[in-house]
Amino acid sequence: MFVRKILASLPCLMTLVSTLILAQENRVALVGGLLIDGSGEEPLRNSIVLINNDRIEAVGTIGRLAIPENYQLVSTEGMTVLPGLWDPHVHLLYNGHPDFGHWFNNYSDQFADITIPASARQFLMAGVTSVRDLAVNTDDIATVRSRIESGEIPGPTIYAAGSALVPTDAPQSRPHILPVRDVQTAIEETNKLIAAGMDIIKILGATPASQETVNAIVETAHAAGVRVTAHGREDEEIRIALRAGVDEIQHIGVSTPTYPADLLDMVEDRVANGVPLYWNPTIGMILNTDELAADPEWLDDPKNFVGLPPEMEMNIRQAIASAEFAVQPPAASDTIKRKLQSLSERGVIFTFGSDEGTFGHPASEATWRELETWVFELGMDPLLALKWATADSAAYMGVLDEVGTISPGKLADVIAVKGSPLRHFSTLREPAMVFKNGQRVK
Ligand SMILES: [Zn+2]
Structure with missing residues (x-):
């Protein structure tokens, strides 16, 4: 019963x-x-x-x-x-304050708890579901990354360089920059970054005297199967990076109108040797300056301050209100086009990234603005631009089989925007769904 x-x-x-x-x-x-x-x-x-x-x-x-x-x-x-979009060049610790010195002096102890989580959240709300941070305190980014991975706080998947290695014997001045004074320190610090789970090594401020130190960073990282990316606004920085065999170079500098012939020969030799050379141009920051100067209202958008305490928000707003916009020379656009062309002709592979975090590039805006600059200033096909900021970025980071396209079996990082970005790119500005x-x- x-x-x-x-x-x-x-x-x-x-x-x-x-x-x-x-x-x-x-x-x-x-x-x-x-x-x-x-x-x-x-x-x-x-x-x-x-x-x-x-x-x-x-x-x-x-x-x-x-x-x-x-x-x-x-x-x-x-x-x-x-x-979901990718942004493989971000600086989560900044939130758009125009004065770096002020930012570091006043807020360094709040990066892990406040500013990095705020940028992470703004990115996610902007439909950016994966980012690569290139220069941030190693411990801070590791902490925030694990909080996001455990679901405690919202944010994109984070790949990170941790602190940038600067080949100099000057003392450490800022927490996201690590001086390496000689070959031995370079090997030690590179290994420490890798042991801390960092995904790429970033080199900043190389000088001709530091060639051996830069070589040691690259050799150490490559021995561990980790790529190296180097800041390269100046020609000499680029030569040092190429001699050392870095994988990727950051930025297109506009202080000179063309790359010198010897530098382009180095690029050509490198690619001819079968070792891919990646380049992360980050042109939006330069080419959008005039627009910012003409109409800075969008900087006041409340979504740029989400996650920040009122005092910090007020501080950023006041600094922006009194900041000088450095208007770019009209030649900047031509210089960028010329330099991109010369690199492209030699087989360089461009990687996407906005350099988010700096003045005028808050996390909630930076990514779609950078992409739009490529589409409307440089005439890039919108469909290819979207591939660049999704599948190509995932492929570069070695995770295309897991994410980066909307395909059966992949992680569901998906966004929906009203209208079509193929016709109106600003539709990407505020996704309806993430x-x-x-x-x-x-
Ligand atoms: Zn940067």
Whole structure:
């Protein structure tokens, strides 16, 4: 009798158990929008993207892909669905204050608790689901990264260089910059960064006298299978970096109109030897200055200050209000185009990145603005620009099989924007939806 009673109540019990499990499950069908999957393929109209927990389960179109019963339907009609954006050149510790000295003097003890988490949150709300930070206190970024990974605070997936290595015997002046005075220190500090889980090594401020130190950093990192990226606004910095065999160079400097012939020969030789040379131009900061000067109102947007305490917000606002906008010479655009062309002709591979964090480039704005600069100032195909800031960035970081396109089996880092970025790039400015690892965060 008792056994029969249990058996009779079993289906009911099973329903209860499966309902409880389902409540924890996350199954979402994004239905109707234009899909740009990040691969560079033509967009898909009337798309369906099925998200099952943290993964993309299936991609198809209305009428062809069946939506299982237990999926929550989310309409993306009138929207474009695309992979979460990447920004592989950011500085999370800054929040747009125009005076670096002031920022470090007053807020260095708040980077881990306040400023880095604020930038991380702003990035996520802006649809940027993966970033690479190039110069930040190693302990601070490691702390914030693990808080994000555990789900304690919101933010993108973070790849980081930790503190930038500066080949100099001057004492340490700022926490995100680590002086390396000789070859021995270079080896030790590089190994420490790698042991701390940093993903890439960043070199800043190389001088001809420091060539051996730079060589030692690169050799040590490469022996551990870690790439090295070097700051390269000046020609001499670039020569040192190329001699040492760095993987990637940062920025396009505009203080000289062209790269000298010997430097371009070095680039050509390097690529001809079969060792890829990557270059991270970060041109938006230079080419958007005139617009900032003409109409700085967007800097007042409250979303640029999300996550910051009122005192810090007021401090940034006041500093911006009294800051001088350094207007770029009209030749800057031509110089950048000329230099990009000369590098491109020699087989350099460009990596995307905005140099977020500095004045005029808050986390909530920097990424789409950089991309827009490439599309509208330099005429880059919008579809390729989006591939560059998604699949190509993931490929460069070695994780394209896990993320970077909207494809079955990959982590569901997905955003939806109103309208089409193929026609109006500013549609990327404020995504209507953001999914990080399948969880809807906006
Ligand atoms: Zn930078």
